Amino acid sequence: xxxxxxxxxxxxxxxxxxxxxxxxxxxxxxxxxxxxxxxxxxxxxxxxxxxxxxxxxxxxxxxxxxxxxxxxxxxxxxxxxxxxxxxxxxxxxxxxxxxxxxxxxxxxxxxxxxxxxxxxxxxxxxxxxxxxxxxxxxxxxxxxxxxxxxxxxxxxxxxxxxxxxxxxxxxxxxxxxxxxxxxxxxxxxxxxxxxxxxxxxxxxxxxxxxxxxxxxxxxxxxxxxxxxxxxxxxxxxxxxxxxxxxxxxxxxxxxxxxxxxxxxxx
Amino acid sequence: xxxxxxxxxxxxxxxxxxxxxxxxxxxxxxxxxxxxxxxxxxxxxxxxxxxxxxxxxxxxxxxxxxxxxxxxxxxxxxxxxxxxxxxxxxxxxxxxxxxxxxxxxxxxxxxxxxxxxxxxxxxxxxxxxxxxxxxxxxxxxxxxxxxxxxxxxxxxxxxxxxxxxxxxxxxxxxxxxxxxxxxxxxxxxxxxxxxxxxxxxxxxxxxxxxxxxxxxxxxxxxxxxxxxxxxxxxxxxxxxxxxxxxxxxx
Numbered sequence: 001x002x003x004x005x006x007x008x009x010x011x012x013x014x015x016x017x018x019x020x021x022x023x024x025x026x027x028x029x030x031x032x033x034x035x036x037x038x039x040x041x042x043x044x045x046x047x048x049x050x051x052x053x054x055x056x057x058x059x060x061x062x063x064x065x066x067x068x069x070x071x072x073x074x075x076x077x078x079x080x081x082x083x084x085x086x087x088x089x090x091x092x093x094x095x096x097x098x099x100x101x102x103x104x105x106x107x108x109x110x111x112x113x114x115x116x117x118x119x120x121x122x123x124x125x126x127x128x129x130x131x132x133x134x135x136x137x138x139x140x141x142x143x144x145x146x147x148x149x150x151x152x153x154x155x156x157x158x159x160x161x162x163x164x165x166x167x168x169x170x171x172x173x174x175x176x177x178x179x180x181x182x183x184x185x186x187x188x189x190x191x192x193x194x195x196x197x198x199x200x201x202x203x204x205x206x207x208x209x210x211x212x213x214x215x216x217x218x219x220x221x222x223x224x225x226x227x228x229x230x231x232x233x234x235x236x237x238x239x240x241x242x243x244x245x246x247x248x249x250x251x252x253x254x255x256x257x258x259x260x261x262x263x264x265x266x
Numbered sequence: 267x268x269x270x271x272x273x274x275x276x277x278x279x280x281x282x283x284x285x286x287x288x289x290x291x292x293x294x295x296x297x298x299x300x301x302x303x304x305x306x307x308x309x310x311x312x313x314x315x316x317x318x319x320x321x322x323x324x325x326x327x328x329x330x331x332x333x334x335x336x337x338x339x340x341x342x343x344x345x346x347x348x349x350x351x352x353x354x355x356x357x358x359x360x361x362x363x364x365x366x367x368x369x370x371x372x373x374x375x376x377x378x379x380x381x382x383x384x385x386x387x388x389x390x391x392x393x394x395x396x397x398x399x400x401x402x403x404x405x406x407x408x409x410x411x412x413x414x415x416x417x418x419x420x421x422x423x424x425x426x427x428x429x430x431x432x433x434x435x436x437x438x439x440x441x442x443x444x445x446x447x448x449x450x451x452x453x454x455x456x457x458x459x460x461x462x463x464x465x466x467x468x469x470x471x472x473x474x475x476x477x478x479x480x481x482x483x484x485x486x487x488x489x490x491x492x493x494x495x496x497x498x499x500x501x502x503x504x505x506x507x508x509x510x511x512x513x514x515x516x
Contacts (some may be wrong), residue, residue, distance in 0.1 A: 054419050074421045086416025090434040090511040099430065100420040131511040151420075 001154050001187050002067030004030040004053060009062035010212075011048050022048045024212035025062070032067075035181050035188040035224065037202025039195065039242065041249060045213030046191045050159050053189065054080045066155060076104060078155045079148030083163060085140045086147075087132040093119070093143055094128040100151040111150075118149035122176070138169035145176070156181075158190045162197065174200055178225060195246070199238045200230060207245045217245050277495075299480055306484030313482055317470065317489050324467040325493055328455050331387045332448060332497075335394025340440060343402025344432055353403070364400055368393045369457060376462055386458045386466075393454055394447045401443035405436035438512045441505040448497045456490065467493065 006028040013020045022045040030036050038046055051057040052064055055071040055078065064071045066078070079100070080086070087096050095102075097119055101111035119125050122142040132140055141161060148156055158177075162170045178201060181188050192198050198205045205219040221238055229235050285303045292302040310317065346353045346360070372389050379385040413431050422430065459468025471486035506513075 051415075056415065056419055074419055076421065078419075080416070080419035082412055082416055084412050086412065086419070088413060088417070088431065088434070090437070090509075091430075099417070103417070103420045103422045103426050103430070133511060147420075 001032040001185055003032040003034075004028075004067075004155065004187060004189070005065045006049070006053065007063050007065070009049075009052060009059040009064060011045070011052060011057065012060045021212040023052075023059070024214050026213065026215055028206065028215060030187055030189060033185045033187055035201060035203045036190070037198035037205045038189060038191045038208065039193070039198045039205060039246065040208030040213065040216070041210045041246070042193070043211050044208045045211060046208060047159050049208075049213065050080070050157050050189065050191055054078055054157050056080070075155070077151060077153050078157060079151055079153035081144045081148060081156070081158045081161045083160045085132075085144040085161070087140055087143060089132050091131075092128065093124055093130050093132070093135070096132060096143055097124075097146040097150050100147055104151075114152070115146070115150045118146040119143075121149055121180075122146045136169075137165050138173060141165065141169075141173055142176070145180070149180070154186050156186050156188045158188075160191055160193060163193060170197075177201060182225060195239050195242050196230075198242065199235060200224070205238075205242060207242065207249065209249050216249055219245070298478075301480050301484060305481045306488055309481040309485035310488050313485050317467070317485060320465060320467050320470045320486075321489050321493065323465045324455060324459065324490070325496075327383060327386050327459075327466065328390065328448075328451050328493070328497065330383075331390030331455075332394050332444070332451055334387065334391040335447065336398055336440075336444065338391075339395040339398035340402050343399040344406040344428070344436055346399075347403040347406030347409075347436075348428070348432055357403075360396070360399060360403070364396050368396070369454060372458060372461065381462045385462065386455070389458055390451050390454050394451055397447045397450065398440065398443050401439050402436055405439035406432050409435045438505075438509050441501065441509060445498065445501050445505075448501055449494065452490065452494045452497065 006026055009023055009026045010021070011023040013022055026045075026049060028049075038049070040046055048057065052059050053066075053071070055064075055066075055074045058072075066075055088099070091099065094115065098111055098115040101115065116125065116128075119128060122145050124139060124142055124146060127135065127139070132143065135143065144161070161177075162173055165173065174197060177188075177190075180186075181201075188201075190198070190201050192201075199221060201224070203221055203224045205221055206215055207217045207219065208214065209216045219238065219242060223229060223232070223234050226232075288303045288306075292300050346356060368389065371392070372385070375385040375388050379388055409432060413435060414427055417427055417431050455466070456468040456471070459466035460472035463469060467486055467490045471483055471490065474480070474483035474486055
């Protein structure tokens with residue numbers, strides 16, 4: 001599994017009116033096989049950081065290295081899962097799951113085998129001939145995961161992958177993500193809006209500042225992944241701690257921020 | 267299968283209604299220029315051996331034109347929609363030429379290419395080309411960037427993005443343009459065939475009109491209508507196969 005190091009990365013978008021500084025001197029290190037959750041106010045450059053880590057966007061200054069090599073473009077075993085799952089509605093479930101292998105021109109027979117294994121793993125083997133439009137939101141998310149699994153991704157980058165799902169499906173998929181991470185030990189980075197999700201799925205939780213995004217704090221969360229973590233005292237404490245940190249960054253509504261501050265103090 | 271049955275029933279119903287309207291109109295007008303359906307359909311059967319070869323000639327011309335227009339206009343339009351620099355260069359050229367009625371070029375085509383299949387196919391292709399080009403360009407321009415991004419993150423090069431995203435995503439719009447073009451193509455076919463040459467359904471209709479053979483004229487009109495319907499159905503059939511996913515989208 002590769003480690004990922006973001007060294008002093010800044011990203012400037014050239015807008016129509018003015019340039020926008022999206023990331024400012026971000027330094028971040030993901031040890032190999034670590035699960036990181038990234039949280040921060042909206043517009044803080046979380047997605048930008050993720051795109052830079054996927055090799056889809058070159059930082060204006062600074063650099064990103066994966067497994068010790070500087071990133072100059074998309075990497076073979078990095079899987080990126082976007083909010084809308086990145087599925088192509090005109091391809092069947094099978095073709096969508098296989099797409100990464102097809103694009104990377106892997107041998108057809110082995111690709112099919114690996115894809116079917118991945119689809120079975122996420123419980124979609126019966127639906128290979130359906131189109132994404134015929135699937136529920138949860139199933140689409142599973143399909144996006146199957147694509148990453150078929151690629152045998154060792155670095156999984158996710159941009160709010162569960163935010164479009166209803167609460168029950170969401171918990172179900174959080175458990176699936178956790179299970180996959182524990183089984184496979186890939187390096188994982190999850191961008192999320194949800195404090196609970198960050199605590200449930202990040203062994204380290206990175207808090208970012210409002211734009212231009214910088215790293216405000218890194219919260220250790222060593223008990224992440226333990227059985228029934230969602231119901232424990234520690235889980236609530238971590239959530240409260242994060243809420244207070246986010247409130248300090250002005251990411252929460254003033255009322256909520258005051259409540260969080262009070263809760264955090266108690 | 268049930269959809270097919272429903273379609274046939276729909277067509278039969280529509281034909282019945284049209285025959286009734288035609289019969290009533292013929293009775294009311296009582297003009298030799300509008301014979302009743304019995305005469306028109308009767309002539310279509312009686313003249314079948316004459317009309318059939320003309321039908322084949324016309325069908326070949328219109329299908330060839332649509333294929334040429336699609337094969338040339340489709341890819342260029344899709345490319346222009348994705349390549350900003352090329353679009354800035356060629357876009358104005360397209361928009362300057364798009365509104366000009368291409369039929370006015372027919373005399374020039376006749377002089378350059380001679381009377382015959384080539385000039386007729388060139389004229390219709392030109393019209394289809396612009397209709398497909400403009401639609402394909404808009405379609406590929408409006409592809410959500412998330413689709414492109416997800417494929418690029420898998421390591422796709424420009425050609426793979428084009429093949430896996432741009433082409434399939436634009437297909438529903440291209441098919442809509444194709445269906446509209448098919449109607450235009452048959453209309454222009456009639457014009458071109460009646461103006462130049464001595465073959466095709468357009469010529470057959472115009473020739474019958476000149477001989478005041480109104481029954482035969484209507485037989486030709488009916489044959490032309492059949493050609494239009496067959497084209498439309500063929501495009502529908504292809505669309506259902508290619509764009510199955512678009513129906514699944516809710």
